[in-house]
Amino acid sequence: MLLAVLLPFIIAIFIPMISKWKNKFHTGFFVTAVPVVIFIYFVQFLGTDFEPVAREYSWVPSLDMNILFYLDGLSLLFVLLISGIGSLVAFYSIYYLHKSEQLGHFYVYFLLFMGSMLGVVLSDNVFVLYTFWEFTSLSSFLLIGFWNHREGSRYGALKSMLITVFGGLSLLGGLVFMSVITSTASIQEMIGQQELILNHEFFPLILGFILLGAFTKSAQFPFHIWLPDAMEAPTPVSAYLHSATMVKAGIFLVARFLPMLSVSDWFFIIVSSVGIATLCWGSYMAVRQTDLKAILAFSTISQLGMIMAMLGFGTEIAIFAAVFHILNHATFKGSLFMVAGIIDHETGSRDIRRLGGLMTFLPITATLALIASFSMAGVPLPFLNGFYSKELFFESAIHLDLSVSGITETLQTLFPYLAVLGSIFTFVYSMYFFFGTFRGKADIDELPKKPHEAPIGMLVSPIVLVLGVVIIGLFPDLINQPFIEHAASAVGGIDIQHSIYYWHGISPAFIMSIAVLAFGTILYISRSKWESVYKAVPGVLSLNKFYDGLVDRAEKYSTTITNSYMNGSLGRYVRLILLAILLVTFSVMSLTSGFTIDSSNLAKVTIQEILIAVVMVIAAVATILTNNRIAAILILGVVGYGLAMLFVHYRAPDLALTQFIVETVTVALFLLVFYHLPKLEKNDQSVTTKIMNLSISIAFGLMMTMVAISSHSSKMFDSMSSYFVENSYKLGGGDNIVNVILVDFRGLDTLFEITVLGIAAMAIFALIRLRGKKKGE
Structure with a gap:
């Protein structure tokens, strides 16, 4: 298992050498083998009798940072998505990325990201998990900014890293709190001590820190703004990051800690509310977009909100539906991103206003888009897997039954209506994506390239994913007992069993689906009549503007502060450094009884020590007052040799010998470069500056003296x-x-x-x- 996680990192080392042969052999063929091998290894764990597997490898035992891997139904689901979708994306990239691209860089970043994601979902040690978590932010930054000659790529990469790393630091705080409280770094052991965490006074902080890390990573409102800008990455990156990996990391984190955190009412309030809000806002904003990948980006935001809301509900059916939709979303969203890449590759444009009527020119791609987009919309057809999980979402929203009052009761009442509202706009953007691209009148002259069907190599990956949509839709029991139920049980911490079937009568959930279909169709047909509503909501308000303003102000103020003291004066730099040291040191000493003076166990001061110290003081002062360079060098040497004599007196011959050598070499070097030394000139500093320098010098000397005395007098350890x-x-x-x-x-x-x-x-x-x-x- 350790080798499976490390394999992408190991292979990444050899990619620069392999990429030199890209003119004869596309690097992607070699890279594709890596996730295929990992997928084959882990697929053997599928089965109705699957039991969790734990592995431990020694790393830094003294810091409780052993590498603990834990493979249960949840981590197996994500591992198979990471490696399975990763295999298809790597193969797709062979035909998408030309050999003239920097393939060595791309595939190194790709493998680093894959290995980091595997580490996140398999780690049982919270500090190892956090290490891999930040690796995903770093490697995704490199992937998003792969086309670094584009300003948009650089902007999107920086934006994603700033927001996700901010959340990562918050996550670290929560993990440290839990580790200290439970005296363990193992996630499974923490879950076993959930009462200790839930009853701790710092639990609200822990909950906030963990959820902030998850929300930023999984693009939940209002932290979703990084995901649309990440669309500047090459389409294979978008398909991978936003269908099965990067944005699902936050979902995984919430799912992993769900057995421990879901007991709290605040978990339900925060997670379900943020999830529903993200669903509604993401689906609403998707209809506004004109770039195909931007439409899919906001659709991803809405789908992630839907999954997060179900995890927030915390009921058995909601957990089952969330896990099921994680798989379904990966299939139809991955294929849709690849379809968008094909359209861009074959027409030279992703602007839906310039597209239309492409079904004639790209019939296979259109068929794939039809099935995937209708599945995303939740159209009630038996061969579309998206319909099943959407129905379960409605059912879970209706049957919360938490038997609580106050704000939670109000939310329970609102959630079914908000679920329908978000799903209506989901239907609208799904129809908008397909019909706006493939139906209507084709205007070929407006396109940079004459459209034609993509090569078969580029079609293989989306075909496989769409086949997954259809097979799961027609035969859901194939993956239910050996796969979905194990994952749901791992999330809920209890045995969860639920049947998946197409027809279950005229239920409230089915009526909600019909309402979505009816109102969604009306809104799509009349889109031109109501789209002006976007001028009012969001109108001029924009979270992106807030982010840009925040970053601009931070840069402006930091530049102003830096320029206020970085004026090229070495004297000022030294004074500021010494003042900072004085302030911090004296503050710490005052707070920790550092001014303790204990002379009970000190040896008596002899006349020899006093004479040596007096000579050193006189030499030090003389060094400052002399105007002769040679004299200053020699007198400075007296200070060093005097210190060596003290070492001899205290019977430390090794230190004395070292000091003698250092002083001898220093004096010799000064004399060797004597010709190049600046001439000593009269000090023309102001009286204020001289007094300041003298005060800082005396204070620093006193500080070092007090530190030496205090370190001997007070023993904290x-x-x-x-x-x-x-x-x-x-x-x-x-x-x-x-x-x-x-x-x-x-x-x-x-x-x-x-x-x-x-x-x-x-x-x-x-x-x-x-x-x-x-x-x-």
Whole structure:
């Protein structure tokens, strides 16, 4: 299982080398094999007797960050979607992306994203989950901005990352709270201690943090604004991110923590309200769009809101319907995105105002779009899987029966009506997408390309997905018991069984479906009569404008603040840094009793130490007052050698030797570059500046003195010195304790310190070469 998750990351390492052969062999063929292998591995777990599988791999045990993988019905559903849709998208991209594109970059980003999503849905350790969660934001940023020469791509990529990373940081806060409260990082163990979390005083914060992370990732209102701009990505990316992966991560998060959080009434109020609002707003705004991918983007928002609302309902039928619709949505939405890509690829336009009558030129594509869009609309036909889950959605909205009062009772009354309202506009945008593109009069001269049917390679993936729509619609029991019921049971935390059938009599849910069909048809036919309503709602109000204004103001104010102190004066920079250190250090010391002075266990100060200290003070002051460069260098060396003498006096020969070497080398280097040193000139600073510098210097010296005294006088933790004394020879095999600490106990720290020095040396070498080139040497 670990290899299955790491496989995309491993293969991504070799993509740059493989992409060099793209003129002979399209990189996509090699990449397609990766999700196919993963899908084949995980499909073996399907079955009516499936039991959860847990795997643990050691990573950072001291931080409770072992890699825990947990495969149950929910994670299996998402793994198969990620790998199955990923296989089709990778194959589709072979025919969509030309060999002249930067295929190496694209497929590296694609594999990184796939591996990150697999890590998210399989992780049982919350910190590992969060790590993969942020990897999805980073890799999706790279995918959305793949065509980075376009301003829209750069804008959409940055927007998606800012919003989703903001939510990710919120999620981290919630996960840390739960981990501290339950003393575990395992999600399953946290769910087992749900009473501890639910009764904790910080539960409202935990709920808010977790839901904020989920809402931003799954484009729930009002955080949905990043998703339409993400349409600037290549169509294979859009098909993958918005049908089965990126936007479903927030859905997965809510579903995973549902057994623990759904007990709270506030979970029902927040999640179901946000979900219904997202459904209605997304479907309403989709009808306004003119770009095919923009229509699908807002349709995705509405469908995600529908799923989120069902999870918020929290009843058995609602959970079953949510899980079922996750699968259905992936099939019809993935195929519709690929259809939009085919239209763009074969006509050169996605503007629905310029399209129409394409059924004659793209008959196969039109057939695929017909089935997928009608399934998305929930048209009551037995071979459309979208109708089944939409009916279950209506049924779950009607039969909430939570037996509560107040705001929750009001919401229960409103939800069925809002569900119908959102579904009506869902029907309208589905018809708008299909008939606006494939029916009507064709105006070929207005298109950049003469339309013709796509090559068979580009049609294979949407055909497979549409076949999934039809097969699930005709034979829903094929995937119910071995697949959907296991996933629903994993979400609900109880055994959930529900039959899927087409006809169940004249029920309230069926009447709601007929109402959607009737009112939706009327609204679609009369669209030109009422579309002016968009001038009033949303009118000039726009969440995008709010986001743009917020980002612009942040950049403006940050630039103003930065320019206020970044004026090129090194003296000012040093003063600000020292003042910040003084403020933070003294504040912390005052809050933690850091000014404690305990001299009971100190050795007596001898005359030798006093003489050495006096000499060092005199030398330090003389360095400031002297006007001779050689004298300043030599006197500065006296300070360093005096410190070395103190080390000798305190019987620390290794430190003394190090100090002697450093001072000798420093003095020698100063003398070597003596010719290039600036001449010492009379200080022409103002009296105020001199007083400020003197005050900061004295305060900083006092601070360091107090830190040294306080660190010895107040012990917040047990000293580690006895451990090193006892184990330096036993574990490190050396008598010199300091050397053993540096080489063995803190070997990794030492390695990075050497690395930093090496990088600094290379930077200095580069500066010297650059200076030489400027002088023409």
